[in-house]
Amino acid sequence: METQLTLDERLSTQSIIVNDFSITVATVNGSGSQTSNAAILRAIFKMGIPVSGKNIFPSNIQGLPTWYTIRVNKDGFVARKREADILVAMNAATFSRDLESLKPGGAFFYADDIRFPISRQDIVAYPMPVKQLIRQVEIPPYLKDYVANMVYVGILAQMIGIDLEKIRQALEFHFKGKAKPVEINYGVVSLAAEWARENLEKKDPYYLEAMDATAGLILTDGNTAAALGAIYGGVQFVSWYPITPATSLAENLQQYLPKLRKDPETGKNTYVVVQAEDELAAIGMAIGAGWGGLRAMSSTSGPGLSLMTEYIGLAYFAEVPVVVWDIQRVGPSTGLPTRTAQGDLTFVAFMGHGDTQNIILLPGSVNECFEFAWKAFDLAEQFQTPVIVLSDLDFGMNQWMGRPFEYPDQPMQRGKVLWEEDLEKLDGKWARYLDVDGDGIPYRTVMGNRHPKAAYFTRGTGHDEYANYSEDPEDWHALLNRLKKKFETLKPFLPQPVAEKMEGARINLVSFGSTEPAIQEARALLQREGIASDFTRIRSYPFNDVVKEICSTYERNYIVEMNRDGQLHQLLRMHYPELSAKMISYAYTDGLPLTAKQIFDFIFSMEKQNERTSISNGC
Amino acid sequence: MREQASPTDVKVVVNAIGLTKADYRGNPSTLCQGCGHNSISSQIIAACYELNLLPEEVVKFSGIGCSSKSPFYFLSRSFGFNGLHGRMPSLATGALFADHTLRGIGVSGDGDTASIGMGQFKHLLRRNMRLVYIVENNGVYGLTKGQFSATADQGLELKAHGINPYMPIDIAWEALVGHATFVARSFAGDPKQVKELIKAALNHNGVAVLDIISPCVTFNNVDTATHSYAWGKNHETALHELSYVPRAEEILLEYDEGETREVELHDGSMIILRKLGRDYDPTDREAAMKVLEEANRCHCLITGLIYIDPDQPSMWDIYQLTDTPLNRLREDQIRPKRETLQELNRAFQA
Numbered sequence: 001m002e003t004q005l006t007l008d009e010r011l012s013t014q015s016i017i018v019n020d021f022s023i024t025v026a027t028v029n030g031s032g033s034q035t036s037n038a039a040i041l042r043a044i045f046k047m048g049i050p051v052s053g054k055n056i057f058p059s060n061i062q063g064l065p066t067w068y069t070i071r072v073n074k075d076g077f078v079a080r081k082r083e084a085d086i087l088v089a090m091n092a093a094t095f096s097r098d099l100e101s102l103k104p105g106g107a108f109f110y111a112d113d114i115r116f117p118i119s120r121q122d123i124v125a126y127p128m129p130v131k132q133l134i135r136q137v138e139i140p141p142y143l144k145d146y147v148a149n150m151v152y153v154g155i156l157a158q159m160i161g162i163d164l165e166k167i168r169q170a171l172e173f174h175f176k177g178k179a180k181p182v183e184i185n186y187g188v189v190s191l192a193a194e195w196a197r198e199n200l201e202k203k204d205p206y207y208l209e210a211m212d213a214t215a216g217l218i219l220t221d222g223n224t225a226a227a228l229g230a231i232y233g234g235v236q237f238v239s240w241y242p243i244t245p246a247t248s249l250a251e252n253l254q255q256y257l258p259k260l261r262k263d264p265e266t267g268k269n270t271y272v273v274v275q276a277e278d279e280l281a282a283i284g285m286a287i288g289a290g291w292g293g294l295r296a297m298s299s300t301s302g303p304g305l306s307l308m309t310e311y312i313g314l315a316y317f318a319e320v321p322v323v324v325w326d327i328q329r330v331g332p333s334t335g336l337p338t339r340t341a342q343g344d345l346t347f348v349a350f351m352g353h354g355d356t357q358n359i360i361l362l363p364g365s366v367n368e369c370f371e372f373a374w375k376a377f378d379l380a381e382q383f384q385t386p387v388i389v390l391s392d393l394d395f396g397m398n399q400w401m402g403r404p405f406e407y408p409d410q411p412m413q414r415g416k417v418l419w420e421e422d423l424e425k426l427d428g429k430w431a432r433y434l435d436v437d438g439d440g441i442p443y444r445t446v447m448g449n450r451h452p453k454a455a456y457f458t459r460g461t462g463h464d465e466y467a468n469y470s471e472d473p474e475d476w477h478a479l480l481n482r483l484k485k486k487f488e489t490l491k492p493f494l495p496q497p498v499a500e501k502m503e504g505a506r507i508n509l510v511s512f513g514s515t516e517p518a519i520q521e522a523r524a525l526l527q528r529e530g531i532a533s534d535f536t537r538i539r540s541y542p543f544n545d546v547v548k549e550i551c552s553t554y555e556r557n558y559i560v561e562m563n564r565d566g567q568l569h570q571l572l573r574m575h576y577p578e579l580s581a582k583m584i585s586y587a588y589t590d591g592l593p594l595t596a597k598q599i600f601d602f603i604f605s606m607e608k609q610n611e612r613t614s615i616s617n618g619c
Numbered sequence: 620m621r622e623q624a625s626p627t628d629v630k631v632v633v634n635a636i637g638l639t640k641a642d643y644r645g646n647p648s649t650l651c652q653g654c655g656h657n658s659i660s661s662q663i664i665a666a667c668y669e670l671n672l673l674p675e676e677v678v679k680f681s682g683i684g685c686s687s688k689s690p691f692y693f694l695s696r697s698f699g700f701n702g703l704h705g706r707m708p709s710l711a712t713g714a715l716f717a718d719h720t721l722r723g724i725g726v727s728g729d730g731d732t733a734s735i736g737m738g739q740f741k742h743l744l745r746r747n748m749r750l751v752y753i754v755e756n757n758g759v760y761g762l763t764k765g766q767f768s769a770t771a772d773q774g775l776e777l778k779a780h781g782i783n784p785y786m787p788i789d790i791a792w793e794a795l796v797g798h799a800t801f802v803a804r805s806f807a808g809d810p811k812q813v814k815e816l817i818k819a820a821l822n823h824n825g826v827a828v829l830d831i832i833s834p835c836v837t838f839n840n841v842d843t844a845t846h847s848y849a850w851g852k853n854h855e856t857a858l859h860e861l862s863y864v865p866r867a868e869e870i871l872l873e874y875d876e877g878e879t880r881e882v883e884l885h886d887g888s889m890i891i892l893r894k895l896g897r898d899y900d901p902t903d904r905e906a907a908m909k910v911l912e913e914a915n916r917c918h919c920l921i922t923g924l925i926y927i928d929p930d931q932p933s934m935w936d937i938y939q940l941t942d943t944p945l946n947r948l949r950e951d952q953i954r955p956k957r958e959t960l961q962e963l964n965r966a967f968q969a
């Protein structure tokens with residue numbers, strides 16, 4: 001048990017802590033704190049220190065509490081941590097709870113107009129005269145509330161050592177170089193920093209020191225990465241309907257497309273973005289465009305995907321390429337619309353009535369959000385089928401470090417499309433659903449092809465190889481089985497799992513998506529306890545049998561995911577029942593990104609239990 | 620029309636682009652004998668033939684239902700997509716962006732449009748996508764065997780379902796209220812009017828809604844039903860006699876001064892409306908509302924071009940796409956250059 005120390009004893013015994021702590025900023029939603037938090041985050045990143053930023057926000061426009069957590073870690077472990085070392089309290093409504101949540105020895109910065117007693121003696125409390133400082137700033141009154149949050153940026157900068165010049169650069173990034181807002185906000189930051197320099201005495205142990213660990217890296221969110229990846233994948237048609245947390249993907253497309261995708265000579269557009277009336281229409285439009293030969297996509301989240309299911313089933317059956325991003329949030333139902341989860345995996349794997357299959361891509365970093373965004377179009381067109389990309393809110397809306405985006409390393413794969421000259425050569429002899437090459441992938445034509453034999457009639461009803469209506473049992477059976485063959489053909493073309501080894505590992509941690517940072521940190525914690533582990537991150541579905549080979553080599557595979565039922569675990573056991581005994585599920589969902597400690601605690605206790613069982617069994 | 624010698628030396632009639640009527644036909648219809656939908660399909664074929672449209676430059680869409688099967692029965696040389704129930708408008712909207720030089724024809728029914736598809740129908744209108752949207756309106760569900768549709772009259776009695784207690788939806792009204800830029804009502808039993816309306820609609824720069832009463836001979840054709848042949852024949856009041864005249868074609872129709880109204884479309888072609896008893900101005904939205912209300916009040920089938928606004932920008936005017944159809948752009952036209960990505964990366968870097 002930890003002995004109770006007074007604050008002074010604690011401070012005198014502990015040494016300073018550099019580049020290894022968490023900051024939580026508690027504010028009121030809609031008060032402009034996003035700019036402040038983004039500035040702190042990017043400034044730390046620009047100081048060369050590994051960092052991540054996560055917004056724990058409510059489904060609300062203005063008024064409800066919101067928390068922003070920043071994790072700084074010199075070793076690069078930037079998964080969410082539950083406890084804050086530094087807390088910035090700007091919200092009276094959560095003041096007591098925020099104060100309570102701070103770690104002993106932590107630093108508590110609070111707006112001094114919040115008149116609550118500071119009930120704890122084991123923390124360092126710093127009052128911030130927010131209102132008083134803002135009064136000194138010459139700006140229109142309507143802006144005062146918004147820039148008030150810059151006060152804590154300045155005070156925090158002074159007290160933990162954020163480089164003010166980097167804050168200015170971060171503001172320039174945020175305001176896209178617009179001088180006026182940069183000047184106003186930076187003015188408040190420097191004023192507050194100066195006040196802190198003169199009035200506050202440093203008593204907490206937390207310091208930042210510039211490093212060189214982020215040189216060359218980028219800091220961005222998964223939705224920006226996905227939008228840019230789609231643009232470099234040649235996206236031509238986007239139809240979407242607003243839904244948190246997918247909205248910013250489409251908005252990023254709207255922001256970047258006009259800059260990147262106008263015909264250089266005429267200034268005309270080579271893309272279309274339509275905000276549809278709902279998800280039913282968004283997917284209908286995207287499938288229409290995909291059928292017409294465009295690289296077409298939509299972005300949504302779970303509830304929207306539920307609405308899209310019928311049309312995606314038709315696209316699977318009629319063999320229409322389309323890409324749909326599902327930025328997962330917490331379901332069922334409206335659930336927790338502003339929180340993260342990985343709960344749509346089995347839904348997407350089986351979505352649609354009848355026998356259906358979908359290609360699922362599972363990006364695990366902002367880089368993969370970019371890469372899979374362009375690859376998704378290649379796969380959709382090559383295999384004439386819907387591709388669903390499963391991201392989540394944590395990726396989509398939070399800030400992640402990554403390598404610079406890499407330009408596509410292969411030409412576009414447009415698949416088997418016959419144009420006029422191709423049909424000329426074939427003397428007009430072709431059939432839409434005929435498996436000419438024996439790979440299950442037929443040839444297609446697209447509207448606008450003027451060859452008199454180009455046209456065919458696409459339908460969701462039973463059809464023969466010539467696209468004619470058919471209720472013939474043999475036609476139906478042959479068609480469904482050809483589709484199955486097509487899915488066998490495409491498996492090797494999907495992104496393979498990434499595997500990481502550790503000396504002496506007998507266990508394997510298996511995951512997908514956004515949980516890797518927490519898992520990597522958990523592996524380091526396990527290693528410290530003498531438990532070596534390997535790591536496998538699955539990047540697509542249907543699984544390639546490499547997954548089976550990998551998992552069969554371990555005594556135990558821990559399947560780690562953010563949902564209740566262990567959906568990846570379910571799919572793995574369904575496909576590889578012979579490995580069931582080697583697969584242990586760690587599935588947890590509460591709306592927040594997993595922490596390393598949660599994963600560590602589970603695996604550590606399981607491994608200890610296993611050790612005891614082995615000993616008692618005399619092994 | 621001109622004649623051309625075929626190999627067997629039989630005279631074959633062809634249109635100005637050398638195609639025969641057979642080039643516009645579809646597969647044999649599997650709808651009931653006498654179904655109004657078949658007669659509409661025939662008029663689509665005739666209209667395209669007479670307009671000298673290359674079938675490859677027309678694209679067909681439909682939802683689900685008897686009406687939505689019909690695109691298979693005309694224009695076999697045109698691409699077609701039979702989508703989901705009530706969701707043809709979105710499918711057509713997306714697809715038409717692939718090649719803006721094509722003309723779209725969407726065929727829907729009263730179930731497909733006025734029930735499950737009402738939302739997409741309304742939003743198609745407000746976007747003014749260039750699409751001919753034909754509702755084959757028979758007041759009844761055919762494929763599921765005789766349930767009331769949302770356009771069925773209040774008090775209509777059907778064999779298996781008794782008396783309809785609800786108020787009907789008026790598709791032309793909905794179109795007008797929804798800012799459709801071309802609203803017409805017609806009757807499958809009036810093939811000439813149907814054909815001329817389709818020709819005009821195909822040349823309208825925007826969405827054109829044709830609410831065509833198309834009797835269901837199997838489930839809803841008793842003489843007192845407003846969707847029946849007999850009722851239509853006895854109650855049709857045409858607003859005008861309508862002719863579509865393509866641009867650069869001499870106006871051969873001879874009318875006395877003051878007898879006609881002319882509406883010029885964006886491409887310079889004309890719709891000529893010969894007055895029948897009244898001087899109806901289809902560019903007057905208020906007059907259009909009045910005439911629809913009058914039709915409801917007098918319980919009669921007023922047909923013709925109810926409303927047209929040839930000047931409203933269409934989706935093509937709004938989106939400013941390249942002249943080359945989007946689906947023919949090359950890779951280098953849709954994948955930005957490498958340097959642009961390096962520039963973006965720099966902005967995100969530390």
